[in-house]
Amino acid sequence: MTDWRDRLPAIRGKLVKDAVLAPYTWLRVGGPAEALFLPEDEDDLAVFLRGLDPAVPVTPIGVGSNLLVRDGGVEGVVIRLGRAFARVEPRGDSAIYAGAATLDAMLAREAGKAGIAGLEFYRGVPGTIGGACMMNAGCYGSETKDVLVEAYALDRRGERRTLSNAEMGFSYRKSAPAAGGDLIFTGALFRGRPDDPAGIEARMEAITARREASQPIREKTGGSTFKNPPGHSSWKLVDDAGWRGRLFGQAMFSPLHANFLINTGEATAADLEGLGEAVRADVRTKFGVELDWEIKRIGRPAPAAA
Ligand SMILES: Cc1cc2nc3c(=O)[nH]c(=O)nc-3n(C[C@H](O)[C@H](O)[C@H](O)COP(=O)(O)OP(=O)(O)OC[C@H]3O[C@@H](n4cnc5c(N)ncnc54)[C@H](O)[C@@H]3O)c2cc1C
Known part of the structure; x- marks a missing residue:
């Protein structure tokens, strides 16, 4: 049986099926995209989009410095622009x-x-x-x-x-x-x-x-994890709630900048997102303030183990 990936328009760029996305993100986590498209140039991208089934989701990414790709991967096509752009x-x-x-x-x-x-x-x-x-x-x-x-x-x-x-x-x-x-x-x-x-x-x-x-710029991180809520600094809320530098598996909020989520080694996307959600809940309970994610989380969680 053919799937939508066998009915793609003719392109000059590179198309990779089941491409693992972790290497394309700063946090170095995340499962595969059903397809990753690296267009040759703008015309190539236009031809591809014109011919792609409109029902297939499309996700553009840059260098993944603000992205948390979940462990189950991303449905549809992920598009990454290269040198021509x-x-x-x-x-x-x-x-x-x-x-x-x-x-x-x-x-x-x-x-x-x-x-x-x-x-x-x-x-x-x-x-x-x-x-x-x-x-x-x-x-x-x-x-x-x-x-x-x-x-x-x-x-x-x-x-x-x-x-x-x-x-x-x-x-x-x-x-x-x-x-x-x-x-x-x-x-x-x-x-x-x-x-x-x-x-x-x-x-x-x-x-x-x-x-x-002031920032852990050589770590595997996604930059500021949460937006600053009106009248507050997110790093201070995370710090005051006691989460700065506390390990959660191999995920942690940076000792250097408490709003920077870090993958200290082999953390999964679930570890990182789980830590972020635990901190949000704790800050809500302790200070009555809602933290909103600044990091974009995309894709689906890994399927539960049987
Ligand atoms: C160490 C560190 C420090 C940072 N400091 C700052 C800072 O000071 N200020 C700040 O604003 N941000 C900061 N960030 C976050 C990040 O760099 C920015 O949000 C940046 O704009 C994301 O760009 P990107 O190319 O990595 O996008 P990605 O992380 O790949 O994607 C981010 C979003 O943009 C979309 N996107 C990417 N490219 C395209 C495209 N061509 N067309 C349409 N949508 C697209 C994606 O779909 C996604 O929704 C920091 C991150 C790190 C790791």
Whole structure:
């Protein structure tokens, strides 16, 4: 019997059936995608989407720096953009285009070299531009909403779309398309302001140093686990509830930054999510505050053992 994976459109990119996703995420956990598609370029992606059965779920991922993939894997197609989507191109003296697979830090660096200030904060975010568009990524008082002119995407039918900053509907670590789940970002245009490259570089170095000192950036982590509830800092709630550095299997909230969930070795997605849920329940009981996940959890739990 054929399944939907045997009825896929002809593509130039790479399609891997039952592809384990753990290596594609910072937390290094998660089961397989039914299919992982690595498109050759934008036209290839459009052809693929146009020919794909509309009932098959599609999940784009960046470098998985904000993702917890559950142990049972992900239904449908996971799409990961590659080199063809990592072009960075200054436009005049204050605007710059970046493909969706560009690392945020690379955009910051290239903008700096071109003398475009205002994008330095991206030096501190380890994701891609696609993830930044979806998550309204930001730090140290700046976020994607402040610098994005427009975002370019393909929709589920393979049609090209352009979304203005207003149409992106940005809010705290969220964009309007995040709710719909229908768009795959292919790139975005940003605006900064002309400035001296040496000054920009110095500001980026300061951001790097601050990150190194305050976050476990060399661990298997997903960055901030919970959004800050209004009037509270999540790290402080986790810390005050006594969870900083406490092991739960091989999962733990970092001793260095109590809102960073860490896989200390061979934790499963269930260990990590279980710890997160235990902390949420404890913080609710102790302080009456609701913690919301910032990390995106996708996929299904592993089937229960017989
Ligand atoms: C050490 C560390 C520090 C971090 N610090 C920060 C920080 O300071 N500020 C901050 O905002 N975040 C931070 N993060 C979280 C993370 O880097 C951001 O959320 C980032 O924007 C995620 O990008 P990504 O490419 O890794 O996306 P992924 O984690 O792969 O995916 C995140 C979401 O974006 C969607 N997505 C990804 N690419 C696309 C695309 N092309 N089209 C459509 N949807 C897409 C996915 O479906 C998913 O819903 C940190 C993470 C780590 C590990």
